[in-house]
Amino acid sequence: METCFLAGRIPLVVWVNCMKKCQMLLKAAWRKQKGSICGIFLLVTVLSLCLFSSLTLYVSGRQSVKAEMEYLGFGDLTIWINGDRGNLSGEIENLSDVxxxxxxxxxxxxxxxxxxxxxxxxxxxxxxxxxxxxxxxxxxxxxxxxxxxxxxxxxxxxxxxxxxxxxxxxxxxxxxxxxxxxxxxxxxxxxxxxxxxxxxxxxxxxxxxxxxxxxxxxxxxxxxxxxxxxxxxxxxxxxDSESDLSALDFYKQIQDRTDVSLYTEFSYRQESILSYMLLLQNILSGFLIAFSAVLFLVCMIVTGHSLSAVVEQDKKDMVVLKILGMSGKEIRKVYFLLYGGVILAGLFLGLTFAGRIAGSLAKGLITSTGMLVLVQRPLLLCALLLMGLILSFAAFLFLRTGKILTVAPMETIRETAGGKRVRTAIRRKFLEWDIAMRELCFGKKNYIALFLIAAFLAVFLAVLGRMGTWLGPNGEGLMNVFSVADHDLGVQPFNKEVPMDEIERVIEWYSPIRETYELAMESVTVNGQEYEANVLNDTDWFHILKGRACEGNSILITDTVASELQLSMS
Amino acid sequence: MKGKMKEIIFQGTDMIKTFEETKVLQGISLELYKDDFTVIMGPSGSGKSTLLYAVSGMDRLSEGQLFYRGKRSEMTDIAHATEKELTYLRAAEFGFVFQSTHLISSLTLEENIRMAGLICGSMSEKEIRRKTDVLIHQMRLEKAKDRLPAQVSGGEAQRAAVARAVVAEPEILFADEPTGALNKANTEEVLNLLTTLYAEGQSILLVTHDREAALRGNRILYLEDGFIVGELELGSYLGKDREREWKLASWLEGFRW
Structure with missing residues (x-):
């Protein structure tokens, strides 16, 4: 642009020329690099699909379950009671905070x-x-x-x-x-x-x-x-909307001032119900988001490598353009536009179809979630994320195309005049092999970029293929992965009379026993709330999120129980 | 010599170019004139190409001064010009032809020519198309114009390179051994093109060690060990001329050529 203005011509002519020039160079770059450009486009599309569909699934899942609970009339607290309840509802309703x-x-x-x-x-x-x-x-x-x-x-x-x-x-x-x-x-x-x-x-x-x-x-x-x-x-x-009691205090008050504890089977706060209902969707969304993060890094690596290869390969053409009077900034703009355009197209294409993918995922998960997730794209969140992605890619491209500015005409002209030294010999006996090796040596950066794209796409497809197996029919695999009892068969004796040695021998006949531990299922009541305690001699078996396995006078609790009872470590 | 008063477009004083320890140009002072076809001759390693690249601003001088007065009729100090100024000069005022064609490999010959017109920025799209068509016809590239450089002969590629160099109507055309890689027929063709361009008023600075190519110039400079050691006025080339050939040969003989 600068050169055009220095010439002091009408801006429209300048603008048209710049556009034509850009168009021609983009066409030329496409002719040369369509392989790697298509690869990057595919990777970015997959990234966008993955990221936006998981985000949509996560937000829609939460909204749907919440909406469904509201629609069904679930309160802030739901208590399951048994037997003759008398006028329990009336008693509770009379409380000032209800x-x-x-x-x-x-x-x-x-x-x-x-x-x-x-x-x-x-x-x-x-x-x-x-x-x-x-x-x-x-x-x-x-x-x-x-x-x-x-x-x-x-x-x-x-x-x-x-x-x-x-x-x-x-x-x-x-x-x-x-x-x-x-x-x-x-x-x-x-x-x-x-x-x-x-x-x-x-x-x-x-x-x-x-x-x-x-x-x-x-x-x-x-x-x-x-x-x-x-x-x-x-x-x-x-x-009551004016009540300032915490969920725990609210529940305590109901228990203290009414006879509800006499009839309570179990109770759950709305948040606990939500977290149970969203468990599988959150796991899947989390997995997809983590996968997207890896894919984002992969996109960066592949794009960066591809750009390095292109700068190396097109160095001569860039020098020619500089000799013709194009500035480094203008050349950089062309490559920025080409790669930026491809990335942008991939991001938007992914975003367009993310809703459908999230819908398909939601339908596929229906046998696990037990309810239909109404997919609605979180527009603001998607827009913010898209903006973030565009800015990250733009900054990355800007940095990586900086090399173009350093391409010096004279160096390349001298290089061309001198020619590159050929280090590999061509032997008659291994003619095809030697020619292939020489080609590989000359275009090594380009081949490495193509290799990276192919490898990452293959890994992605393999992961996609494995995901079906991992999720299993109707999401059973997913459930098993996050289940403590990740075995095919668990055997528990009813009482001490059961001859466990005999039973173990029978089992060993068919399959080795992975683990044996002592277990007692105990029902415990905390603040009138019934919980099931797994009393066992080996707590290392559990996936411990925080803290350590039980030692002496300590217990392990789930994060749901911790949130329910507002407990923290020690 | 075409006019009575020669207009100076380049004026260099005490130009020195050093590569590491080696002084390739050893304090050359030089004037180049508008509408001249100046030829720089000399043995290999004498600094011919270095001088051409220094004058054209492609390479920086180590020491000395070099001024250029072109289309805008204001002086530019090439030796200390900014990258922006040099970019403008390359786009609008200078044209380049090299021994190697240096065409953009992924553009057709026609696109290569048109690209230079678009980069110069001083012509409309319509003008560029018209000028490109004229040059394609003049360079006899009609059949090859839609092919990529790799798909055409060396002669066609070099003719396209010449067309590209002049499409933006530069003030001066710099040519570094443009026939160095061509066969006799193609050499003759390219030289004829340069001669025609010169006759049409194009200033040219040609570096060559080919006597046939040098004959096309009206002013010959001889470079040896980084110094200009001789200058010959030949007058305009009007076709094969034995007397002209003899004049150049005997002049070159003085340098043991």
């Missing part, structure tokens, strides 16, 4: 699906206007169901991955020992804002009101010894 309480009746019952018995009880509910459940297909599409047909049940899609259950299968609910099973046919799926996730053992079942009444009758008719099912309720408690 805004309102919504009571949702339910039946706790064990169940059997396709010959498999549940480890935990399920909760049977019937939908009414106060809790408007949303129905979905197993593939993640919304479904319109006006009324649940008698004899049918709607379940969480997560049960597909846990019990391999399909529509048409029959679930037998165990209500009492004396002919007290009640069979219902699976008619479809519903979005469960809390127990939907496959990370929850307890599952909700939506049944017809008449079926619910019939089941309740069976439960009430059975005497205490016979009864397998129990009547219960969920109390959705909403804290």
């Amino acid at each position: 805004e309102r309480v919504v009571c949702q009746s339910l039946i706790f019952a064990g169940y059997e699906i396709n010959g498999r018995y549940s480890d935990n009880e399920g909760q049977l509910l019937y939908p009414d206007s106060s809790v408007p459940y949303r129905f979905i297909t197993g593939e993640g599409e919304e479904l319109s169901v006006s009324e649940i047909a008698p004899g049918t049940v709607y379940i969480s899609p997560a049960m597909k991955s846990i019990y391999d259950v399909e529509t048409g299968d029959i679930i037998q609910f165990e209500l009492s020992r004396q002919d007290g099973t009640y069979g219902l046919t699976v008619a479809g799926y519903f979005a469960d804002g809390f127990m939907g996730s496959s990370m929850m053992d307890m599952k909700s079942f939506l049944v017809n009101r008449e079926d619910y009444a019939a089941m309740k009758e069976i439960v009430l008719a059975a005497d205490k010894v016979d009864a397998l099912g129990r009547e219960g309720a969920m109390l959705h408690i909403f804290q």
Whole structure:
């Protein structure tokens, strides 16, 4: 541009000439470097897809679960109670810090699906206007169901991955020992804002009101010894907006001033429910974000190397341009525009399709999350991140193209006049090999750049391929990776009478035993809240996030419990 | 000699160029005139190319002064010019032809020529296209114009290089052994082109050790060990002339050429 203005001509002519010049040089550079440019474009597109889809999934997941919980009427605190609750809702509602309480009746019952018995009880509910459940297909599409047909049940899609259950299968609910099973046919799926996730053992079942009444009758008719099912309720408690009590104090107050602790099965704050529900999505998003960070570095390395190779390879052409009167800055601008344009195109292409990828991921995860994540791109966050990426790449390109300014015409002319020394011999016997080696030596930087691009793309595709295996069918693999019990089979004796030596011998016949440890499952109550304590002699088995394995008078707790009880180390 | 009063475009005084310990130009004082076809001759290593690159501002002088008065009729101190000033001069006032064609490998011959016009910045796109077409016709490059440099003969590539050097209508054309890598036929063709350009008013500074090429110039300088040791006025080239050939040969004989 400077040269044009010095000539003192009309700016429009200058501008047109500059554009034409730029266009011609970009075309020329494309002719020469399309291989590496396409590679960089692919890498950046993959980076953008990965990053923006994970971000979309993370934010949409959080928003969807929150919205679903609000939609279903979950309060700041939800308490599951059993038995005769009397006027418990009224008692709680009378507290000054409580805004309102919504009571949702339910039946706790064990169940059997396709010959498999549940480890935990399920909760049977019937939908009414106060809790408007949303129905979905197993593939993640919304479904319109006006009324649940008698004899049918709607379940969480997560049960597909846990019990391999399909529509048409029959679930037998165990209500009492004396002919007290009640069979219902699976008619479809519903979005469960809390127990939907496959990370929850307890599952909700939506049944017809008449079926619910019939089941309740069976439960009430059975005497205490016979009864397998129990009547219960969920109390959705909403804290008053003017209340300044912490979640723990709010819960303590409810416990102290009402009889709720007499009936409480368990309770969860909204945040805890959210963290349970989002566990799998957060793991996947975290994995994708970490992968994106690596990919970002890879893009930088590949682009940097490719630019170095190009500067080396096109040095002669750059010198010619300088001799013709182009400034180093202008030449740099051309390369900056070429690579910047390609990177920008990749980023925008990735961003465009990130929503669809996030949607597909959300649909793919439906059997793990148990609910449909409504994908909505976080526009502001995406814009900020995009801006950050563009600035980082721009700064990087600016630095890497700085070499162009140092290309000196005279040095290159002298180099060309003298020619490069050839160090590799051409032998008749190994003619093809020697020619190939010479070509490799002359264009080594270019070949290294191509090698890097190919290698990183191959690694990415391999990781993508492995991810399918790693996630496993219906996300089971993902669950197993983050599960403490990452074994195929765990055997636990009922009592001391069980001949464990004999059992171990039988097991060893088929497969080696990886670990043996003593375990006692204890139920403990803290502030009226029931927790399950894994009492075992080897706490090294757990993935310890912070601190150390148990020693003497110490325990390990999960971060959820720590947040629930506001506990910190020591 | 074309005019009565010669207009000086370059004036160099005590020009010295040193590479490490070696003094290649040893204090040369020189004047170059507008509309002249100046030829620098001399044995290998005498400093011919070094002088050309120093005068054209491609290389910096180690010592001495060098002034240029071109299209803008203001003096530029080439020896101390900024990179910006030199860039402008290369774009708008100087043209270059080398022994090696130095064409941009990924541009066609036509694009190579047009590129120089675009870089100079003083012509409209339309003018550049028209000038390029004229030069392509003049250099007989119609068939080769859409090919890449690697796909054409050495002669075609060098003719394209000459066309590229003059498309922006430079004040002076610097040519460093432009026929050094060509066969006889192509050499003749390129020399004819330079002669035509000179006849049309183009100032040329040519470095050569080819007697045939030197015959095309009107002023011959002889360089030896970094000094100008001789100067010959030949007058304009008007075609094969035995007397002109004899004059040059006998002059060169004085330098044991």
